[in-house]
Amino acid sequence: MLIIHILGVLLLACIAYLFKKLSLSGMMVAIVIGVCIALGLGLEGLFVLAAFFISSTFWSSYKKNLKETEIVEKDGRRDGWQVIANGGVAAFCSLLFLLTKEPLWIGGFIGALAAANSDTWSSENGSLSKSSPYHILKRKYVERGTSGAISIQGLWAGVLGAFFIAATGTYLLYEVHFNGILMLILLFTISGLIGNLMDTLFGAVYQVEYRCTICKRTTEQLKHCQRKTVQIKGISFVNNDIVNLACTLTGAASGTIIFVLIS
Template identity: 30%
Template sequence: MADVGKKQLLALQEFKARGGGSLADVITRACSKGRKKRSSAAHAEASRGCLHAPGHGAVKGSAVSRRQGGPGGAEVISLGISMILFSWDDSNKDYFKMMTNIIILSVLICISLSFWIVSMTASTYYGTLRPISPWRWLVSILIPLIIASRGFKKKSLDHSGAIGGLVVGFILTVANYSFFAAMFMFFITSSKLTKWKGEIKKQIDSEYKEGGQRTWVQVFCNGGVPAELALLYMIESGPGEIPIDFSKQYTASWMCLSLLGALACCAGDTWASEIGTVMSSEPRLITTWEKVPVGTNGGITLVGLISSLLGGTSVGVAYFISQLMFVNDLDISAPQWPIIVFGGMAGLLGSITDSYLGATMQYSGLDTSTGMVVNHQTKDAKHISGKPILDNNAVNLFSSVVIALLLPGAAWGFWPRG
């Protein structure tokens, strides 16, 4: 077996040094080298046999030659398998990846065309439904799939989170490209900030996960409200981009701002928690204004509030830019710049709402054995604030619901008319 391993290594080295060649040629060269070495050894052994036992050297040499002459079938097969694996790793990896991408794209195109046929059939049958173009179907499937797969590879999502993100992304993208732009900004910035200064966060947060590793529960608590609003938006006005104008399309505009508010709320809370916890400023509890340890639910800082404002603004900017890119009749509609201001206010107010719910309905305790803030009661935990009614995911969900329901109505009173 040792000889077989040496031959395999020799063949692999020769294959790599000479830039490849056919598998049969390399195996033949390796076996020929092994045969020459064994023939020399057999000849020397036969000569020694003739010296020590006259008349029997030829027989002994012949036996040695038969025993060590050429490689057997098992050796050739073993070497061939090694060569196949070697050439697969070095030569065919890129080809396999390319073919996989082509197959996936072909399947997605077929799915998109199938959806388009269904939408055309439904539009023809009912007469009031606007069909969705095959290009929109393809973009709605392909782009969320790429984002979800990259999020999984970078450990921003686990398996269930990637599937949940794919579903939410598909619904938002097929409904309105501006919805997708806002969601994309929230996901990218939140993922980057979650990984930012992770070593410090490990020492503060007892539930910190490397890279974030969001599950399907977290995905739907942050994206469930926007996904539902996107479905209602498609029922109301059909898929497509519209300017936000209360004087012309009140219900559809209200739903657009409601969805933007929910995403900006989640972005503002994420920015505040991910940036505020690693800064040196000491947080204060929002209900009593007492100083609390870093990581306490309901603790706020000036840095955190500014971060929440910027987080919501970033989502508003993404929505506004996509409006400029995809909406055609902006010149006869109300100004769209208030979208940016609305996003910033939704992020700030959403973070404040989240902090208040966290301070009152989410348990926070200081574990004396580790010095970390925990979200559940233990024998070593000293109570800081809140009651064990909601967890962090539920707090995020309720905060986004509150902002999505209340803020569009308030914005209607101040929104410019076209």
């Protein structure tokens, strides 16, 4: 059966590459992550990963022409670092489950993916928001797509995104009675939101930001208007991938802790 699961992973990764949703490095990392998840959590784990990947890719592509693309560093194709930042922690939890058979690592797995999904749904929907988002540390309204800013539309999408993975993951991976399932879904939704909140706060404080010397816009890009940009905030190596890694690690930690507390 494992061979069939791995073939499924290869097929999905190749389709994502052909449709330009993953770069070559992104495809290779996705295959490694998929195999780790197949080994630890089988077909059910892969379904949860697919629920994250397919729904996030959908929201990233949705109304793409209306989104602000000047600010962010990378294009729509996810590269290897982006895939590690979003799926690496979940793959690691899956391997820990394979080695220990402790159900708390399933909690970490669901928490990590719920956080990644919550963050992707909220940033992709938030950038379509009609009103300007509010920056939690600067305490003012800023340009759409800025890290550390929150909009109502993005917040709701984040709640639904966390819930979507919490529900799919709990249903497929935990065999508990009905009341138990509802409780776990609620708690993993909260884990995902905690991860998303960490992403916003960590991004607001530490994520590197540059300013274009020509058009004076704030950006994550090293070059703008064909000129080198100047750093105005954050730590130089803390890009969006590091922030996403903090998000998924926090989601996994909350999922694990919550699971230990209730069991």
